[in-house]
Amino acid sequence: MLRFILGRMVKIALILLAITILxxxxxxxxxxxxxxxxxxxxxxxxxxxxxxxRAQFGLDKPFIVQLWTYVSHFATGDLGFSxxxxxxxxxxxxxxxxxxxxLSISAFLISLILGVVAGVIAAARQGKASDSIISTxxxxxxxxxxxxxALMAVLLFSVQLGWMPAFGYETAASDMTGLAxxxxxxxxxxxxxxxxxxxxMATYVRITRASMLEVNRLDFVKTARAKGxxxxxxxxxxxxxxxxxxxxxxxxxxxxxLVGGAVLIETVFAWPGIGRLMxxxxxxxxxxxLLGVFTVSxxxxxxxxxxxxxxxxxxxxxxxxx
Amino acid sequence: MTDPIVRIENLKIAxxxxxxxxxxxxxxxxxxxxxxxxxxxxESGSGKSMSANxxxxxxxxxxxVSDGRIRLGERDLVGLTDEEMRDLRGRxxxxxxxxxxxxLNPLMRIEDQIAEVFEAHGLLKPAERKKRAVELLTEVGxxxxxxxxxxxxxxxxxGQRQRVVIAMALALEPEVLVADEPTTALDVTTxxxxxxxxxxxQVERNMAVMFITxxxxxxxxxxxxxxxxxxxxxxxxxxAAKVLSNPQHPYTRKLIDAIPKLRAGRAAAPAREPLMEVxxxxxxxxxxxxxxxxxxxxxxxxxxxxxxxRGETIGIxxESGSGKSSFGRCLVRLQDTxxxxxxxxxxxxxxxxxxxxxxxRAKVQMIFQDPYSSLNPRIRVGRTIADGPIAHGTPVAxxxxxxxxxxxxxGLPGAGKRYPHEFxxGQRQRxxxxxxxxxxxxxxxxxxxxSALDVSIQAQVLELLDxxxxxxxxxxxxxxxxxxxxxxxxDRVMVMQKGECVEIGPGSQVFDNPSHPYTRSLIEAIPGKxxxxxxx
Numbered sequence: 137m138l139r140f141i142l143g144r145m146v147k148i149a150l151i152l153l154a155i156t157i158l159x160x161x162x163x164x165x166x167x168x169x170x171x172x173x174x175x176x177x178x179x180x181x182x183x184x185x186x187x188x189x190r191a192q193f194g195l196d197k198p199f200i201v202q203l204w205t206y207v208s209h210f211a212t213g214d215l216g217f218s219x220x221x222x223x224x225x226x227x228x229x230x231x232x233x234x235x236x237x238x239l240s241i242s243a244f245l246i247s248l249i250l251g252v253v254a255g256v257i258a259a260a261r262q263g264k265a266s267d268s269i270i271s272t273x274x275x276x277x278x279x280x281x282x283x284x285x286a287l288m289a290v291l292l293f294s295v296q297l298g299w300m301p302a303f304g305y306e307t308a309a310s311d312m313t314g315l316a317x318x319x320x321x322x323x324x325x326x327x328x329x330x331x332x333x334x335x336x337m338a339t340y341v342r343i344t345r346a347s348m349l350e351v352n353r354l355d356f357v358k359t360a361r362a363k364g365x366x367x368x369x370x371x372x373x374x375x376x377x378x379x380x381x382x383x384x385x386x387x388x389x390x391x392x393x394l395v396g397g398a399v400l401i402e403t404v405f406a407w408p409g410i411g412r413l414m415x416x417x418x419x420x421x422x423x424x425x426l427l428g429v430f431t432v433s434x435x436x437x438x439x440x441x442x443x444x445x446x447x448x449x450x451x452x453x454x455x456x457x458x
Numbered sequence: 459m460t461d462p463i464v465r466i467e468n469l470k471i472a473x474x475x476x477x478x479x480x481x482x483x484x485x486x487x488x489x490x491x492x493x494x495x496x497x498x499x500x501e502s503g504s505g506k507s508m509s510a511n512x513x514x515x516x517x518x519x520x521x522x523v524s525d526g527r528i529r530l531g532e533r534d535l536v537g538l539t540d541e542e543m544r545d546l547r548g549r550x551x552x553x554x555x556x557x558x559x560x561x562l563n564p565l566m567r568i569e570d571q572i573a574e575v576f577e578a579h580g581l582l583k584p585a586e587r588k589k590r591a592v593e594l595l596t597e598v599g600x601x602x603x604x605x606x607x608x609x610x611x612x613x614x615x616x617g618q619r620q621r622v623v624i625a626m627a628l629a630l631e632p633e634v635l636v637a638d639e640p641t642t643a644l645d646v647t648t649x650x651x652x653x654x655x656x657x658x659x660q661v662e663r664n665m666a667v668m669f670i671t672x673x674x675x676x677x678x679x680x681x682x683x684x685x686x687x688x689x690x691x692x693x694x695x696x697x698a699a700k701v702l703s704n705p706q707h708p709y710t711r712k713l714i715d716a717i718p719k720l721r722a723g724r725a726a727a728p729a730r731e732p733l734m735e736v737x738x739x740x741x742x743x744x745x746x747x748x749x750x751x752x753x754x755x756x757x758x759x760x761x762x763x764x765x766x767x768r769g770e771t772i773g774i775x776x777e778s779g780s781g782k783s784s785f786g787r788c789l790v791r792l793q794d795t796x797x798x799x800x801x802x803x804x805x806x807x808x809x810x811x812x813x814x815x816x817x818x819r820a821k822v823q824m825i826f827q828d829p830y831s832s833l834n835p836r837i838r839v840g841r842t843i844a845d846g847p848i849a850h851g852t853p854v855a856x857x858x859x860x861x862x863x864x865x866x867x868x869g870l871p872g873a874g875k876r877y878p879h880e881f882x883x884g885q886r887q888r889x890x891x892x893x894x895x896x897x898x899x900x901x902x903x904x905x906x907x908x909s910a911l912d913v914s915i916q917a918q919v920l921e922l923l924d925x926x927x928x929x930x931x932x933x934x935x936x937x938x939x940x941x942x943x944x945x946x947x948x949d950r951v952m953v954m955q956k957g958e959c960v961e962i963g964p965g966s967q968v969f970d971n972p973s974h975p976y977t978r979s980l981i982e983a984i985p986g987k988x989x990x991x992x993x994x
Contacts, residue, residue, distance in 0.1 A: 355560040361516055363626065364548035364578040367540075373574075377565050453610040454564060 246333030251340020388444025840874025
């Protein structure tokens with residue numbers, strides 16, 4: 137086991153390094169000069185001023201030197217400094233990360249739990265009305281554009297019914313603390329996480345349903361019936377446990393995507409996460425922030441992957457013991 | 459005579475509409491007696507498994523008992539509620555299955571799967587259940603039962619898993635054991651052990667056994683009584699000795715005649731000029747070897763030397779894992795060899811590249827075991843057959859015409875426009891043969907080409923292969939685990955064990971006078987060989 141973890145850690149470090157280098161190169165190939173943007177905003181287009189800006193930020197150095205500077209700082213956990221926001225990038229990201237993680241993990245759990253439960257029900261009632269209803273609803277949520285669903289949800293639950301806050305992470309300037317603040321955040325969290333969760337739910341419904349039906353046909357299910365086990369025990373212990381394996385694979389892929397998938401929702405709901413941070417950085421050519429966000433989201437994807445692999449080893453002994 | 463424990467009377471099992479016939483089992487009656495084994499024999503589709511499933515109350519959805527009675531003691535099982543039937547299953551009637559590989563849940567420890575039987579019927583405390591599991595595993599003869607109990611299914615061999623399934627079935631000391639082809643998927647030596655185990659346990663516990671099989675060799679080995687089924691009807695029944703020695707119904711006779719006899723089927727053909735020469739071929743599989751993992755090596759084929767004459771049929775026999783299939787795949791270069799040469803004329807198949815390899819591939823073709831997965835389900839069979847020649851430059855129209863001619867030759871005229879699912883297993887294997895012949899090869903490697911087929915179909919396909927071989931002067935490398943088949947059609951036989959050739963010689967010599975202990979143990983294990991000797 138230790139060997140497995142060690143091996144994976146080395147791989148993850150190498151992949152992360154490669155991603156960082158690639159991102160750095162891509163950003164440098166993209167059109168636009170941060171010094172020009174900054175000079176423009178400062179209202180001074182004097183070539184001397186621009187040259188000074190370049191020298192100050194090391195932008196006049198050869199590309200390879202810039203890359204080396206970035207990577208060597210990155211290795212020590214330093215993601216650089218955002219001159220626009222006058223803050224270290226790592227601080228900016230750490231500030232925003234909890235909100236994003238809260239939103240994506242809630243949405244992830246909602247989609248996974250609802251999806252698997254609905255899939256199991258659909259499989260048990262294969263061919264009946266409830267099967268078609270579940271599949272249709274799931275497909276409907278999947279086919280509706282995410283931002284549209286978000287706007288409609290706001291319109292219905294915030295504007296018309298007034299049940300939920302329309303945007304934000306918590307009630308501004310309310311000075312709530314402790315439990316009250318947590319409940320306030322949870323209240324704000326419901327709409328965005330449910331909308332995002334419902335969107336991703338469809339794939340879980342479909343794969344769980346298909347997988348349950350497939351496992352139901354396998355021989356060991358008949359063995360279980362021959363033992364005289366109750367159908368509910370057979371479904372839970374024998375069928376679901378085996379049917380869940382492809383769901384775990386899919387969930388691992390999704391978990392990584394959710395960080396990126398949250399950008400749109402964060403924008404619609406004015407959720408102060410790294411998705412919005414990235415969007416703002418993109419508009420203002422805040423290279424360091426952009427690079428930092430890319431790297432952190434890559435690291436999250438890799439981390440979710442590692443968790444998936446661990447989960448797989450727990451649920452499938454054939455992998456653990458090979 | 460004691461009273462039967464199970465009486466099946468005029469059983470009718472209705473199939474859903476649109477099936478090939480209205481009843482899977484049509485007005486069948488038979489009895490199971492304590493301490494006796496009834497073998498129900500028949501080919502696929504005879505209704506033998508359906509009647510077993512009916513007894514267990516495990517008929518597939520859409521299939522139901524439409525008439526008749528299934529009496530267990532005083533009780534009629536037909537019409538019991540699911541809950542009542544569930545209570546009997548495992549406790550009074552238990553079942554073992556054909557595929558030990560898939561009959562166990564891969565994600566659960568063996569002890570938990572056995573403990574479930576007690577749990578299902580609310581017996582014993584959890585700790586006692588596990589203790590009992592180990593005892594049962596000891597009883598079915600698993601080495602190191604305590605460890606096996608903690609294992610997952612994939613850590614056990616096929617034979618060991620079948621013992622686990624048997625242990626599970628015996629847990630609650632049922633009066634009736636239903637065994638659905640329990641040894642079909644096993645190697646011959648393992649099969650002999652499992653048959654022996656079932657025999658012993660059944661006598662010890664005075665159990666009634668309904669043993670489903672397609673193999674008269676197995677019948678000869680263990681049956682007290684035999685029932686022969688054809689298309690849902692019982693065509694013959696009686697004491698095993700009587701049915702085997704003096705079958706009355708033509709269908710029974712046909713089934714028994716179709717079994718290859720365990721004697722060299724013919725004198726070895728006079729040796730002709732060598733066509734293919736195998737020199738010191740070895741193949742090692744390596745797995746693992748990641749950043750922190752050691753490499754695992756399996757020597758699948760070790761230093762095999764063999765000369766195959768023109769027009770000769772060479773049998774390669776051995777148990778699973780003996781390396782016979784790996785060797786076959788090396789011959790057609792479906793996998794690379796590590797060492798040695800395979801010479802066809804002056805060209806080495808193991809080294810050839812590009813154009814040379816393509817030409818060589820046309821000369822050595824393969825027929826696969828599984829007639830279902832070896833044909834692409836989305837491509838019409840004519841095109842499947844023509845694909846090879848087209849790849850070698852034959853114009854499409856001509857290749858398709860040749861494919862039609864080949865299909866006619868293998869007994870399937872006009873089949874080219876149809877898809878694989880429209881054919882039966884035997885027909886598909888004929889298509890496989892036509893495909894192998896399409897490139898006009900000199901050598902055909904047939905890997906377990908008839909293993910998946912019913913015995914009468916098997917006989918027809920073997921006959922076809924033999925005819926074609928003579929007609930086209932082919933050399934045939936026939937890989938099989940079935941020594942009877944090898945004895946019948948091979949000029950020479952090579953016996954493989956753990957990648958090595960332990961014995962090679964003319965069929966008559968290998969079978970009548972085996973020199974290696976492993977060959978002797980294989981022959982010793984063949985079911986019904988004493989019956990064979992009597993018949994001879």
